[in-house]
Amino acid sequence: MSTALHTQLCSRLGIRYPIIQTAMGWIATPELTAATCNAGAFGMLAAATLRVEEAEQAITRVKQLTDRPFGVNFLMEQPGAADIVDMIIRHGVKVASYGRAPKAQFIERFKSAGILCIPTVGAPRHAQKAVQLGADIIIAQGGEGGGHTGSVPTSILVPQVVDTVQVPVVAAGGFRDGRGLVAALAFGAAGIAMGTRFLLTKESPLPEETAKRYFAATVNDIFVTREVDGLPQRVIMNEFVSQLESGNAISRLVRALRSGLAYRKLSGASIRELLTSALAMQQSEGLTRTQMLMAANAPIFIRRAMVEGHPAEGVLPSGVIAGVINDRPTCAALIERIMCEAEQTLAALAN
Numbered sequence: 001m002s003t004a005l006h007t008q009l010c011s012r013l014g015i016r017y018p019i020i021q022t023a024m025g026w027i028a029t030p031e032l033t034a035a036t037c038n039a040g041a042f043g044m045l046a047a048a049t050l051r052v053e054e055a056e057q058a059i060t061r062v063k064q065l066t067d068r069p070f071g072v073n074f075l076m077e078q079p080g081a082a083d084i085v086d087m088i089i090r091h092g093v094k095v096a097s098y099g100r101a102p103k104a105q106f107i108e109r110f111k112s113a114g115i116l117c118i119p120t121v122g123a124p125r126h127a128q129k130a131v132q133l134g135a136d137i138i139i140a141q142g143g144e145g146g147g148h149t150g151s152v153p154t155s156i157l158v159p160q161v162v163d164t165v166q167v168p169v170v171a172a173g174g175f176r177d178g179r180g181l182v183a184a185l186a187f188g189a190a191g192i193a194m195g196t197r198f199l200l201t202k203e204s205p206l207p208e209e210t211a212k213r214y215f216a217a218t219v220n221d222i223f224v225t226r227e228v229d230g231l232p233q234r235v236i237m238n239e240f241v242s243q244l245e246s247g248n249a250i251s252r253l254v255r256a257l258r259s260g261l262a263y264r265k266l267s268g269a270s271i272r273e274l275l276t277s278a279l280a281m282q283q284s285e286g287l288t289r290t291q292m293l294m295a296a297n298a299p300i301f302i303r304r305a306m307v308e309g310h311p312a313e314g315v316l317p318s319g320v321i322a323g324v325i326n327d328r329p330t331c332a333a334l335i336e337r338i339m340c341e342a343e344q345t346l347a348a349l350a351n
């Protein structure tokens with residue numbers, strides 16, 4: 001392998017290839033995470049949509065499926081966040097991954113336990129703040145990225161963040177192949193992180209019916225909405241989101257309350273926990289009451305489409321890159337292909 005492809009990210013994370021599979025709620029299961037790790041890249045388990053006891057089972061399961069290092073992603077404002085911090089430390093997980101509303105006391109605990117902190121940011125000032133709080137590596141996600149996302153395109157954001165911070169930067173938002181990996185390295189990144197590309201792999205639990213929607217989507221069908229939970233979120237336009245976009249304040253409130261109750265049943269969270277988590281989001285993001293309720297229970301909308309296989313009745317978080325993805329390889333085949341393409345791209349540039 002070309003030495004250009006063995007970056008700081010590989011040495012810091014103890015991996016062969018400079019590729020991270022980012023966490024995706026409901027999707028980054030132990031199976032997907034471990035398959036990524038076993039293929040030589042770095043997998044992140046999604047714990048933001050799990051109850052505390054489920055998170056513990058999931059971490060244990062990843063450890064059964066791989067002996068390679070992996071990460072755990074969670075929200076520092078989710079119910080039971082402090083227990084998840086304990087768990088990450090207790091299990092000796094390599095990386096803690098998080099995004100908005102980072103908490104200094106949790107980060108300090110990770111640092112003193114030797115756990116690498118890798119937050120995802122969408123703006124240079126957030127990168128700066130994240131490093132001040134102790135981030136070891138930064139994932140800079142451009143606006144093309146799936147799920148919650150910013151507005152600056154990856155090609156502008158990544159070099160900006162590289163110029164702003166001293167720690168290694170990983171580029172995210174819009175990657176799927178080896179050409180993209182080489183482009184990210186050219187921008188000064190130490191590797192790439194991908195969500196949507198891993199969503200569409202064999203080991204991803206995405207139901208076939210829902211995967212068909214992703215394959216059918218063109219780049220023009222993937223847009224940013226604030227109607228799901230008040231924060232800009234990149235999704236595939238479908239019947240459900242189109243209804244949210246056109247609804248009035250009352251219909252949104254009714255929908256928010258209905259799904260809030262459903263989420264409570266599903267997650268086992270008490271009304272107090274649900275409201276505490278919603279209130280934290282309201283304070284950190286300046287949301288309205290309806291948005292606050294939507295935010296607290298947005299996972300139920302995602303679950304409907306992404307787990308239960310009803311793509312018209314829920315939210316389909318997606319990066320723009322889904323518009324040009326047409327296959328569902330195994331993680332190993334995908335990673336091998338990306339690395340081969342990266343080698344070929346480097347050779348073509350050298351010629």
Ligand SMILES: Cc1cc2nc3c(=O)[nH]c(=O)nc-3n(C[C@H](O)[C@H](O)[C@H](O)COP(=O)(O)O)c2cc1C
Nearest residue numbers: 022023024025145146147173174194195196317319
């Ligand atoms: C289906 C889906 C679910 C996601 N869920 C989460 C999540 O739970 N936590 C998180 O930090 N990011 C989440 N994201 C964002 C991804 O981790 C990642 O940053 C993003 O997908 C990168 O852009 P890409 O889709 O262009 O590769 C999600 C993205 C997708 C597509």
